Amino acid sequence: MSTQPEPPPPDDETTLRLEQFLPYRLNVVGFYASRALGRIYSERFGIGIPEWRVIAQLGEFGKLTSRDIGELSQMHKTKVSRAVGELEKRGLTSRSENREDRREAFISLTPRGSRTYAEIVPLALAFQARWTEGLPADDLRVFERVLSILAERGRHLAGGYHESEA
Amino acid sequence: MSTQPEPPPPDDETTLRLEQFLPYRLNVVGFYASRALGRIYSERFGIGIPEWRVIAQLGEFGKLTSRDIGELSQMHKTKVSRAVGELEKRGLTSRSENREDRREAFISLTPRGSRTYAEIVPLALAFQARWTEGLPADDLRVFERVLSILAERGRHLAGGYHESEA
DNA sequence: CTCAGTTAGTTACAGATGAAACTAATGTCA
DNA sequence: TGACATTAGTTTCATCTGTAACTAACTGAG
Numbered sequence A, B: 001m002s003t004q005p006e007p008p009p010p011d012d013e014t015t016l017r018l019e020q021f022l023p024y025r026l027n028v029v030g031f032y033a034s035r036a037l038g039r040i041y042s043e044r045f046g047i048g049i050p051e052w053r054v055i056a057q058l059g060e061f062g063k064l065t066s067r068d069i070g071e072l073s074q075m076h077k078t079k080v081s082r083a084v085g086e087l088e089k090r091g092l093t094s095r096s097e098n099r100e101d102r103r104e105a106f107i108s109l110t111p112r113g114s115r116t117y118a119e120i121v122p123l124a125l126a127f128q129a130r131w132t133e134g135l136p137a138d139d140l141r142v143f144e145r146v147l148s149i150l151a152e153r154g155r156h157l158a159g160g161y162h163e164s165e166a
Numbered sequence C: 001c002t003c004a005g006t007t008a009g010t011t012a013c014a015g016a017t018g019a020a021a022c023t024a025a026t027g028t029c030a
Numbered sequence D: 001t002g003a004c005a006t007t008a009g010t011t012t013c014a015t016c017t018g019t020a021a022c023t024a025a026c027t028g029a030g
Helices: A022-045 A049-061 A066-073 A077-089 A111-132 A137-158 B022-045 B049-061 B066-073 B077-089 B111-132 B137-158
Strands: A093-097 A105-109 B093-097 B105-109
Touching: A022 A049, A022 A111, A022 B022, A022 B111, A022 B137, A049 A066, A049 A077, A049 A093, A049 A105, A049 A111, A049 B022, A066 A077, A066 A105, A077 A093, A105 A111, A111 B022, A111 B137, A137 B022, A137 B111, A137 B137, B022 B049, B022 B111, B049 B066, B049 B077, B049 B093, B049 B105, B049 B111, B066 B077, B066 B105, B077 B093, B105 B111
Parallel strands: none
Antiparallel strands: A093 A105, B093 B105
């Protein structure tokens, strides 16, 4: 067993219970989610979370610029750049130049990338299902609604990657 | 304005909507939380999230070993080690050897550390209050309950830092 | 007591990350 | 047309992070 810390002091406004502090809790849960999924992705497919997000967006939308991918999946442009580079190296995505604007390129899944996507999706959905298994549908609806609101507010509180200095 | 991606395909079992995928959403929200708070901590106090967590636990429990801190705040032991080292260097925490077991040491806040704690707590609570402002108390209760369950399950799905190979 | 096994904590190392600088292309305004 | 600002994307660099290896101390079976 472990050293048991003494019971916490009473709840007043000068003390904060970290284990009840929402930002902390959200961060911890999000971390668990990433780690568990990341393990699946890396063990079975040899990719990480950023690569998964790119694949997921391409599987959903078909053809996107790196900029769009970053926007949609909330990733820093350097992270997108590296993830796309890695996926391309592994033959899961390909680039096609945009003649209308030669700064950007359209990224899409190769046939092999699509196959990987088709393999991952059921695993991801099963993981989610297992995680939320047995929770009352009503509660889950409320949870998701609140989560959306917190995400929306959080985006502003945190500032995006780009407008952070605005 | 930005390039608008085409509307997503219909919802079937072979496609996954990342923006509705729970692990993704939790991770993003947790990330916003960390970033917003981290900004406050670093701007006003020159510390990061790991240091804040250490301070928070010490402010709550008074005196802990590094091991306890890691357990309580879900941080890897190397992260704790470095955070404690940093705080000590800045004179916010101090170490006292445990005569009963000289492998470990008790960490506690110095007077200066306690003052910093007292300054941060109201800011943190205000941040949380602002984030959840206006949300129905009932919804928030449901949200927190579901979050607890997801955290508990997530801890097992992800595996702890230590038992990960068990 | 002794030696193998475990535990608290640190350090070395390699990989991931984001800010800032950079390149190349486009947009704008006179 | 010709500067100047903006944007997509890459690269550089410094920092943060976790794994693994390590040290020092404790535990327990014999």
